[in-house]
Amino acid sequence: MTHHFRRGLDIVIGGAPAQSVMPGNAVENVAVFGGDHRDMRTEVLVAEGDGVARGDPVFRDRKRPEVVIVAPAAGRVETIEIGPKRRLSVLRIRREGAAARELTPPTVPTRDSIAELVQRCGLWPSLIVRPFGRIPTPGTAPNAIFVTAMETDPLAADARVVVAARRSYFQVGLRALRLLSDGPVFVCQGPGPALAETEGKFRIERFAGAHPAGLPGTHIDRLHPHERGGTVWQIHAQDVIALGSVMTEGVLPETRIVALGGPGLNNPRLVEAPEGASLDDLVRDELRGGQMRVISGSPLSGREASHLRRGHHQVSVLPRSQPRLPGRRWWPRHAAALRPAPVVPTLALGRALGPDLPVVPLIRALSVGDVETADRLGCRALLEEDLALATYAAGGSKDFGALLRQALDTLEEQP
Amino acid sequence: MIRGLWTPDTVGWLLVAAGLPAAVALWFDQGVDGVLRLVLCLAVVAAWQILFRVNLGVAPAPASAITALAVAVVAPIEVQLWQIALAVSFGAVIGELIFGGWGRNFLSPGVVALAFLSLSMPNAAFVASGANVAWAVLPGALVMLLTGILPVSVLAAYGAALGLASMALGLEITLLAASGTLAFAAVFLVADPVAAAATPVGRWVQGALAGALTVLLMTGTSVPQAAVFAVLLAGLFAPLVDQGAIAAHLARRRARNGRA
Numbered sequence: 001m002t003h004h005f006r007r008g009l010d011i012v013i014g015g016a017p018a019q020s021v022m023p024g025n026a027v028e029n030v031a032v033f034g035g036d037h038r039d040m041r042t043e044v045l046v047a048e049g050d051g052v053a054r055g056d057p058v059f060r061d062r063k064r065p066e067v068v069i070v071a072p073a074a075g076r077v078e079t080i081e082i083g084p085k086r087r088l089s090v091l092r093i094r095r096e097g098a099a100a101r102e103l104t105p106p107t108v109p110t111r112d113s114i115a116e117l118v119q120r121c122g123l124w125p126s127l128i129v130r131p132f133g134r135i136p137t138p139g140t141a142p143n144a145i146f147v148t149a150m151e152t153d154p155l156a157a158d159a160r161v162v163v164a165a166r167r168s169y170f171q172v173g174l175r176a177l178r179l180l181s182d183g184p185v186f187v188c189q190g191p192g193p194a195l196a197e198t199e200g201k202f203r204i205e206r207f208a209g210a211h212p213a214g215l216p217g218t219h220i221d222r223l224h225p226h227e228r229g230g231t232v233w234q235i236h237a238q239d240v241i242a243l244g245s246v247m248t249e250g251v252l253p254e255t256r257i258v259a260l261g262g263p264g265l266n267n268p269r270l271v272e273a274p275e276g277a278s279l280d281d282l283v284r285d286e287l288r289g290g291q292m293r294v295i296s297g298s299p300l301s302g303r304e305a306s307h308l309r310r311g312h313h314q315v316s317v318l319p320r321s322q323p324r325l326p327g328r329r330w331w332p333r334h335a336a337a338l339r340p341a342p343v344v345p346t347l348a349l350g351r352a353l354g355p356d357l358p359v360v361p362l363i364r365a366l367s368v369g370d371v372e373t374a375d376r377l378g379c380r381a382l383l384e385e386d387l388a389l390a391t392y393a394a395g396g397s398k399d400f401g402a403l404l405r406q407a408l409d410t411l412e413e414q415p
Numbered sequence: 416m417i418r419g420l421w422t423p424d425t426v427g428w429l430l431v432a433a434g435l436p437a438a439v440a441l442w443f444d445q446g447v448d449g450v451l452r453l454v455l456c457l458a459v460v461a462a463w464q465i466l467f468r469v470n471l472g473v474a475p476a477p478a479s480a481i482t483a484l485a486v487a488v489v490a491p492i493e494v495q496l497w498q499i500a501l502a503v504s505f506g507a508v509i510g511e512l513i514f515g516g517w518g519r520n521f522l523s524p525g526v527v528a529l530a531f532l533s534l535s536m537p538n539a540a541f542v543a544s545g546a547n548v549a550w551a552v553l554p555g556a557l558v559m560l561l562t563g564i565l566p567v568s569v570l571a572a573y574g575a576a577l578g579l580a581s582m583a584l585g586l587e588i589t590l591l592a593a594s595g596t597l598a599f600a601a602v603f604l605v606a607d608p609v610a611a612a613a614t615p616v617g618r619w620v621q622g623a624l625a626g627a628l629t630v631l632l633m634t635g636t637s638v639p640q641a642a643v644f645a646v647l648l649a650g651l652f653a654p655l656v657d658q659g660a661i662a663a664h665l666a667r668r669r670a671r672n673g674r675a
Contacts, residue, residue: 225672342518361613361661393421396417
């Protein structure tokens with residue numbers, strides 16, 4: 001079925017990547033970040049100087065030891081930095097060799113055996129539960145699983161190209177996911193030929209329209225609105241492909257397909273790179289002149305980073321605007337007074353949200369910290385990425401995603 | 416990471432730019448006196464902005480100049496300058512600054528100032544402005560409609576309600592004679608992006624309410640006063656209308672999606 005998404009904004013940024021996978025730089029360094037897994041109490045399983053194979057666990061959750069994060073590439077652990085509250089801040093690996101930890105896929109796939117495999121191969125944290133956007137608790141099952149096989153973020157890779165390269169893995173991965181869900185598995189893709197063959201519980205759903213038509217929040221609101229209760233899991237197509245690779249080969253794929261885009265690049269294109277790849281390595285000798293900022297993720301929801309962060313499959317290189325020198329001009333200094341800027345509703349803001357919720361009242365509630373109203377208006381249907389476009393449309397004076405996270409944290413603590 | 420263009424300040428400056436032709440039309444219609452009144456109003460607004468900035472950290476906003484423009488364009492000519500200064504002060508402070516500045520107010524401060532003026536000077540005759548102001552308002556309105564700053568639905572509903580109600584009551588001629596005031600009120604007071612209702616349905620209702628009330632009140636008073644009070648009432652009802660629209664929206668969602 002095709003869903004036409006009528007809101008949304010077309011955001012045009014120069015340097016859209018050529019949609020074919022081309023050779024890229026060799027990536028020497030990879031890293032995993034504790035900050036990408038905020039709901040894990042990290043327990044590091046390796047020491048500095050240890051050799052690790054691709055797929056070896058490097059840290060796990062203290063409370064749920066089944067939930068592990070694995071090394072994205074083989075090599076030597078270079079540094080481990082521990083942050084506040086003894087949480088892992090970053091673990092850097094210098095690549096050496098191509099050793100990979102092999103797992104034996106279950107001969108008789110059942111929910112428990114597949115769940116165990118997904119946990120052991122380190123893909124469990126790629127599943128995100130809504131509401132609240134956490135890693136699923138092992139032993140639970142969702143009411144539906146949403147596979148995001150489309151991208152509408154500016155400068156992203158076309159999911160069609162990504163899946164076409166590894167289509168058989170995708171199909172196998174989907175077959176495995178089906179066992180994890182109590183309900184249907186929705187494969188959400190753009191218009192055009194189906195990316196997978198429908199079997200049993202999967203359903204192909206096509207979404208057409210401007211960004212955020214491709215965000216899982218938009219899909220979930222159409223197909224499993226939050227009023228229905230229960231939980232849904234979302235997972236990115238590239239993680240499904242990785243699961244398919246584990247199911248067939250027993251090892252995680254060496255690389256993901258990453259889009260390099262933005263006006264700051266000489267040759268924007270798709271490349272293969274391991275998860276957590278160093279952005280310095282990825283864009284080395286590719287930048288145009290001038291000051292650039294290298295962003296892991298989309299220009300809307302990404303962040304400036306040293307390495308590709310978890311769940312990000314694109315690198316955006318944008319020119320860095322010159323910071324205004326404070327005190328030089330009278331007006332900006334006074335306009336940026338003590339309070340954050342107010343929210344002025346414009347047409348763009350009204351069209352910025354994927355789920356069909358009252359946008360302006362919701363954003364006003366979030367920006368004054370009125371959690372109760374935000375909840376009544378349906379903020380449980382959202383995650384940070386769903387508000388990135390609204391933040392953009394309102395001029396970026398406030399990060400609505402961060403405000404939403406505060407509201408969700410409060411709601412989650414309440415009984 | 417990237418930021419859109421429409422920060423509150425950009426929106427504010429665009430509103431000010433859209434108001435400039437109306438200021439020129441004021442000069443045409445009322446001569447130097449009109450310009451002097453505008454300058455006085457601007458000075459009063461600026462003084463309050465600086466006072467609130469220094470003492471309370473409320474950010475000054477360019478859009479506050481619209482308060483001054485509204486009073487200068489709509490207020491009666493024979494009102495004393497101190498009375499105008501008082502009305503502008505009331506509008507700027509009670510209508511806007513005490514809420515934390517432009518963007519947090521729930522009524523258009525220009526409307527608050529004009530309502531104050533009209534209530535405290537019941538004898539002053541408001542004179543409607545004609546086609547000059549209407550034409551002057553048009554280009555700015557078009558730019559703001561194309562950029563999505565003015566809510567189209569409010570304007571459309573206001574216009575439709577004005578037309579229908581005046582035809583029903585046979586007041587088209589009065590309406591046309593006051594086209595300047597009404598166009599100015601529609602663009603800068605009724606469709607004020609901050610004070611207008613925030614939900615799509617709410618905007619239609621609020622615009623229609625403002626239009627219908629304008630015509631209804633016109634039967635008893637001058638057009639500018641009718642417009643001011645209609646906008647004031649519709650603005651006061653806007654939050655209620657929004658609540659209704661939100662409740663209906665959520666109920667519709669619940670009915671469609673209800674727990675399976």
